Amino acid sequence: MNHFKNSPSFSVKELLSSSSSLPQVTVRGWIRTKRDSRDFSFLELNDGSCLANLQVVVQSTAKGYDLIKDITTGSAVAVEGDLVESQGRGQAWDLKAKNLVLTGPAGADYPLQKKRQTDEYLREMAHVRARTNKYGAMFRIRSECAWAVHRFFREKGFFYVHTPIITGSDAEGAGEMFRVTTLKEGGGTSFKDDFFGQYAALTVSGQLEAELLAHALGRVYTFGPAFRAENSNTARHAAEFWMIEPEAAFFDLSDDMSLAQNLIQSVVRFALNECAEDLALFDRFIEQGLLDRLNGLLYSDYPRIPYAEAIRILTDSGRKFEFSPFWGADLATEHERFLCEEHFKSPVIVFDYPKTIKPFYMRLNDDGQTVAAMDLLVPKVGELVGGSQREERTEVLLSRMAELGLKTEPYWWYLDSRRWGSTPHAGFGLGFERFLMMLTGVSNIRDVIPFPRTPKNLAF
Ligand code: 4AD
Numbered sequence: 001m002n003h004f005k006n007s008p009s010f011s012v013k014e015l016l017s018s019s020s021s022l023p024q025v026t027v028r029g030w031i032r033t034k035r036d037s038r039d040f041s042f043l044e045l046n047d048g049s050c051l052a053n054l055q056v057v058v059q060s061t062a063k064g065y066d067l068i069k070d071i072t073t074g075s076a077v078a079v080e081g082d083l084v085e086s087q088g089r090g091q092a093w094d095l096k097a098k099n100l101v102l103t104g105p106a107g108a109d110y111p112l113q114k115k116r117q118t119d120e121y122l123r124e125m126a127h128v129r130a131r132t133n134k135y136g137a138m139f140r141i142r143s144e145c146a147w148a149v150h151r152f153f154r155e156k157g158f159f160y161v162h163t164p165i166i167t168g169s170d171a172e173g174a175g176e177m178f179r180v181t182t183l184k185e186g187g188g189t190s191f192k193d194d195f196f197g198q199y200a201a202l203t204v205s206g207q208l209e210a211e212l213l214a215h216a217l218g219r220v221y222t223f224g225p226a227f228r229a230e231n232s233n234t235a236r237h238a239a240e241f242w243m244i245e246p247e248a249a250f251f252d253l254s255d256d257m258s259l260a261q262n263l264i265q266s267v268v269r270f271a272l273n274e275c276a277e278d279l280a281l282f283d284r285f286i287e288q289g290l291l292d293r294l295n296g297l298l299y300s301d302y303p304r305i306p307y308a309e310a311i312r313i314l315t316d317s318g319r320k321f322e323f324s325p326f327w328g329a330d331l332a333t334e335h336e337r338f339l340c341e342e343h344f345k346s347p348v349i350v351f352d353y354p355k356t357i358k359p360f361y362m363r364l365n366d367d368g369q370t371v372a373a374m375d376l377l378v379p380k381v382g383e384l385v386g387g388s389q390r391e392e393r394t395e396v397l398l399s400r401m402a403e404l405g406l407k408t409e410p411y412w413w414y415l416d417s418r419r420w421g422s423t424p425h426a427g428f429g430l431g432f433e434r435f436l437m438m439l440t441g442v443s444n445i446r447d448v449i450p451f452p453r454t455p456k457n458l459a460f
């Protein structure tokens, strides 16, 4: 919509990057601050298109000047005027207002008055926090990175596939699923009476379906929400998170590791180029040296070490861990962070984990004890990627399922793929929120997704 008939509207980002002054333009946005002088006022206007504000100068001769008294922090306005060289320092352009419309005032209780608020407070105010510099920057970066993920896979010949959110099977076998039901309390009690006539839940992963599609399209990926009812109230777990899951036929574990490393480097590079202004904010206020750390991710191959060697490094480190590392135990976050933050000082890929701590679908190695799994660990976060080469041999897959006490019946369609043109294939899952934590230095997963879902937290 346009409030003023004869002037084209621009975003703040477009105006601030203009190479010349522009007469008669419209811009719309929200007021960050107002400074009044005797016969004019300065408005700092932000429209979300970029971090920077546009300074609007409203002289008493401008139409709508009488509204200035009602324009407070948080108000929405539309302004028509001329983009002129700024008299002030720190910005190239000002908008000299000719015509001002207040589309929505903000009451004195508007929570984002000038002083800085804590992350904890802003979590409780998630309905407005995207209007702060930090969260505006975060969600712009999030959008740009999502786009860069699609671009990366498209260039590598991967097709974007949509796998179901509602599912009857547990891909990870960890039993952390949210039930989906239409049964009323006190209504039917058996699955027969329920909507799907069987057990139904929100998916923890699109992998099993992605594997089927990889057997048709060759290379595919999903990028969608996943749900886990892990009752672990940590800074790195959300009940609802977004996962990127590529799956490629004729890939082995080494191809899989390279794909994960290339994806990360490609998206980080894209963010450094396209989100420079927003990332600089995180470098300045969240993690000093962030940009150097990110540049360091770009140009090297990440070390790849077998799980057994990781355990050796940990036990030889002389470090006192809360959980003592030993062969057969899963790596805890403290172990993962030690490996990449202190020992290698780089992301690191750990592979060939004991089969006892990994899901049924991972390919059994010739030693009979380990599987062709790989986790990519990064500083600040720990596990960013979990993946594997998949078990393509029917007999081995069946015996693994039996070992784990999994019923084969719910997986009949998955097992068919092993009977009809089975082939080596591999894939991984990359947690998008964890990627954003690594990228911005933000240490809590609740602060990289607009409306986080965590235990006992379902507001907004
Ligand atoms: O290691 P995970 O559980 O692997 C899978 O789900 C496989 N099906 C992936 C595949 O091979 N296609 O999860 C993959 C990644 C983790 O490394 C982590 O980054 C992220 O998903 N993740 C979570 N992120 C936020 N909150 C949670 N509760 C997460 N659980 C996993």
Ligand code: MG
Pocket: 383, 385, 386
């Ligand atoms: Mg994992």
